[in-house]
Amino acid sequence: MTPDAVGASPPALTFRAASFGYAGRPAIEGIDGTVRRGEALALVGPNGAGKSTLLKGIVGEAARLAGAVDLHGFAVRNLAYLPQQPEIDRSFPITAEEFAATGLWRRLGPWRRYGPGHRAELSEALARVGLGGHEGHLIGALSGGQMQRLLFARTLLQDAPLVLLDEPFTAIDARTEADLLGIVRAWREEGRTVIAALHDLGQVRAVFPTALLLARRAIAWGPTAEVLTPENLARAEGRPLPDAGAADAAETAALAALGSS
Amino acid sequence: MIDLLLGPFVEFSFMRRALAGCFALSLSAPPIGVFLTLRRMSLMSDAMSHAILPGAAVGFLVSGLSLPAMTFGGLAAGLAVALLSGAVTRSTALKEDASLAAFYLVSIALGVMLVSLKGSNVDLLHILFGTVLALDDPALLLIGGISAVTLLWLAIAYRPLVVECVDPLFLRLSGRASAVTHLSFLGIVVLNLVGGFQALGTLLAVGIMLLPAVIARFWATTLPGLLPISVLASLVSSYAGLLLSYHAELPSGPAIVLTAGALYLLSILVGRNGGLVWRMRRPSHAAA
Secondary structure, eight states: OOOTTTTSSSEEEEEEEEEEEEEEEEEEEEEEEEEEOOOOOEESSTTTTSHHHHHHHHHTTSEEEEEEEEOTOOOOOSEEEOSSSSOOOOOOOEEEEHHHHHHGGGTTTTTTOOOHHHHHHHHHHHTTTTTTTTTTSBBGOOOOOHHHHHHHHHHHHOOOOOOEEEEETTTTTTHHHHHHHHHHHHHHHHOOOOEEOOOOHHHHHHSSSEEEEESSSSSEEEHHHSSSSSHHHHHHTTTTOOOOOGHHHHHHHHHHHHHHO | OOHHHHHHHHHHHHHHHHHHHHHHHHHHHHHHHHHHTTTOOOOOOOOEEEEEEEEHHHHHHHHHSSSHHHHHHHHHHHHHHHHHHHHHHHHHOHHHHHHHHHHHOOOOOHHHHHHHHHHHHHHHHHHHHOOOOGOOHHHHHHHHHHHHHHHHHHHHHHHHHHHHHHHHHHTTTTTTHHHHHHHHHHHHHHHHHHHHHHHHHHTTTTHHHHHHHHHHHTSSSSSSHHHHHHHHHHHHHHHHHHHHHHHHTOHHHHHHHHHHHHHHHHHHHHHTTTHHHHHHHOGGTTTT
């Protein structure tokens, strides 16, 4: 099911008949396929399709009920994962700068010195997400968009080969969205693997060359243009297949349905 | 004047011992209290301190007012309740605060019952409210040791502790540090409560841990401010409380905790960060 176009690069992540869920009940089943290094894969599907569960399954926050996930030599701690609802205590008295610096945890651990090189890297990351000048602000004083920028700054510092993003652009302003999409593009150009759950099909078409359409199982997986067809979207939604003449209308409807979810 | 402020400590060794014990506690317990309040675990520490009572009481039953026996009993019981209440919360529908309240009510009743089986009301008062004016060498060494271990632990675990507080999921996915940090934090809390129990008794041990921490919240916004201010508040309360208890012939433990209480009231009124006076002056900031 994996596209041949990027078949040349080595694998980053392989699912083998993998099912994930909670309390023994599967939320998504029978996922089979490989994500190549440097690939930017969008997870698309209606609400409850299992996009978040699949991402949680990769990092072990959702239980793997069957099959296997192969990270090809990487460990979960090498990945960067940005959940849709982070367990962050926004009232904790920590500054934006200090919070972003936690992205260095994997490299510095509890004791290693936080040196001038790290400091430079940190201020560069904050500048890249547009938070230069906000270093000393407490995270509780940041807006939703600024907090998301800060989380991207931390992800930048994690310097991870595989980045998992769960609906990273929900409930943020258009400018923040554009800036952060730019960072996703940059990750792609740097050869990092990005897997993102998204509901905005326009975004998917613009930034993600490959897509995986989900509806509690894989509906289609491949080049974005071949995956996001009206027929596939209708199947994911559980609606009857549109006839040829109604295809455009069907796609519009599917877009609207996905966009509102 | 100097005689009034220093006289009791120059003249009486039991006052010096009390001051040394309280100062040692003041270095370690308030920073732990800061993290407890930030993690909204104040009630947890309360429950754990009460849980120490039946453990100490069993030690008392077995070997009288013996420090090692009561310390060991208290340590074991405190750790047991910390782990049990976590397990009850995870495996039942009960919210953590409810399960903690249940644990600590049972603990107090059981502890008082156990002490009364063998001891007098005076023994009970000693266990509940401590004997800060009768700290002997082993007790002082224990408190000093606990204080040193706590400061060392804070130095080692500071980074993961902060990350664990602010974004537990992030730390959980970054390796084993999360579980190690959480469990060792609970252990350190119990250790400090056991240390505080020597001086202030099981009921008031939390006082020197939590009151300085909430006082600090009125004067600082970030950890580099909160931690030293909490220590300072605790040092001042210990010193002023002991002095007050000496001159006014009041019981020492309650005097120390009441002094901290007075500082707390003062902070509510004039604290730079959210004190009532400032809120009334700048009504537009009242909601912030």
